[in-house]
Amino acid sequence: MSYNEDKIKYYLKSILSISSPSGYTDKIMDYIKEELDTLNIPHFTTNKGAVVATLKGKNNDYQRTLSAHVDTLGAMVKKINSTGSLALDPIGGYMMNSIEGENCTIETVLGKIFTGTIQSTKPSVHISGNDARELKRDSENMEVILDEKISSKEEVEKLEISVGDFICFSARTLFTEKGFIKSRHLDDKASVAILLYAIKYIVDNKIELPYTTNIFISNYEEVGHGASASLPENTKEFLSVDMGCPGLDQNSSEYSVCICAKDSSGPYDLGLRKKLTEICKKENIDYKIDVYPHYGSDASAALRAGYDIKTALIGAGIFASHGYERTHMDSILCTLKLIISYCSQE
Template sequence: MNFDRNVIQDYLINLLSTPSPTGYTDNIRKYVVSELDKLNVKYSLTNKGAILVSFEGENKNYERVFSGHIDTLGAMVKEIKSNGALELTPVGGFMMTSIDGENCTIETLDNKTYTGTIQTIKPSVHISGDEARELKRTAQNMEVIIDEKVFSKEDTEALGINVGDFICFDSRATVTEKGFIKSRHLDDKASVAILLTAIKYISENNLKLPYNTHFFISTYEEVGHGAKAGLPEHVKEFIAVDMGAPGPGQNSSEYAVCICAKDSSGPYDYNLRKKLIDVCKDKSIDYKIDIYPYYGSDASAALGAGWDISAALIGPGVFASHAYERTHMDSIVETLKLVVAYSQTL
């Protein structure tokens, strides 16, 4: 299997350039749908805004699903302060230290966009000294300073900003000459780029698939209910394509596909994991097996909702997850190889 890395990279950069915190995914869904329209593939939308791409296989009563999610971490306006700054409330689980000093955009209900910076309430050591250094990074101690001449709550409200508006963190996506991708939101846009490339490859090469095969692009994974509903009726296998988590004490890698044996929801299906590993061995796909103690996926969400499925979790290794992340194109390509190869496996 030969894949054009430029195709994957273009998908990924376009995805990373489109803000999509959980609950604010219309724009990125429109992008994904526009790419699917170019490929002339069959898809449908769920009430929650998930995208289900479907390929007919030889066995129509046994259905296989690969999932990825386009929603990301972000925040919302909780309060407009008396000085015109914004208190924020997190969307998704991240360390507040990871957004200290980050640029952002505020998206209003009437489609106005404003830029700003996330700072602590004591942002300057020249003013607060050790108090600035030692201030605990909590949501209550952080605020968004808007790039507008505002001096009061009324000034900010006059811009059209209100409680509940979304705050999107700048992705700061960059690709190095040696194939490293550094960005926020590689979780899970790296996997969505993989799935889009797999869809393109299957469609353009008219691959014969043994089962009805679906690609489920969810929109509420970061808050835990992405794949709890909207799956095909006869789904038997559900493979979440999400990030692997390399780091101290972990076996995952930024240069291989990572296969999760167990996360916070418990072990994934033993036989399905074995089948995925056998495909890796047969196709010379570089892989790592790992366990993630503080992790949940769309596969575990589907299991928790009561779907009677065999579930697995695979994905590219993403370093510094839920912060400013990094992966390598090798890991993305190895994951793509496994998705395409396994889609053709009985």
């Protein structure tokens, strides 16, 4: 298989450039729908805002559904402080120290966008000394400093910033010459880019699919209920395309496709996992099998919702997940090859 890596990077860069914390995904969903329209792929939007695209196959009664999520970590304005800074409440699970010093945008319900920086309430060692170093990094001790000439709550309110507005972290996307990709939100925008390219590849190469295959782009995975509703009713196999977690004591890699055997929701379907590993062996795809004790996926949400489906979880290896993340094009291409091979075979 020969892939257009520039097109994959184009999808990924475009998706990463659109802010989309859970609950604030309309803009990125519009982008997804525009790309699907360009490819002439039928799709619909669920009541909750997910997008489901369908590629027709020979068998319409036994269907496969692949998912990835566009929603990301972020925060929401919890309070406007008397000094004009903004208290924040996290969206999704991450360490507060991972966003300290990060640039951000505040996107209001009225459509206004402001820039700022996330800091601790004691950001300077020259002022606070060891108190700055030892301050516990939790939401109560973090705030957004707006890039505005303001010093009071009243001045912030005049800007029409209010409690409930979204705080979006800068992605800081970087493609290196040696194939690394560094960015926030590779979880799970890398997978969305992979699935968009997989659709294009299948269409362009006129690949005949044995089963009707749905692509479910969810928008609430980071808060636990992304694929808990609206799966196509004939779905029998559900493949969550999310991420692998390379790191301390893990088997995953930034250079392979990672296949999850078990996460916090329990073991994934053994038969489906065997099918995926057999494809990897047959097609000479570099893969790693791993266990993630502090992890859940769209497949987890679908099972909790009561769907009678076989599930599996795969993804590119994303280092430093829920922080400033990194992967490699090797991992993305391995994941892509497995997806196309899986969709093409019975």
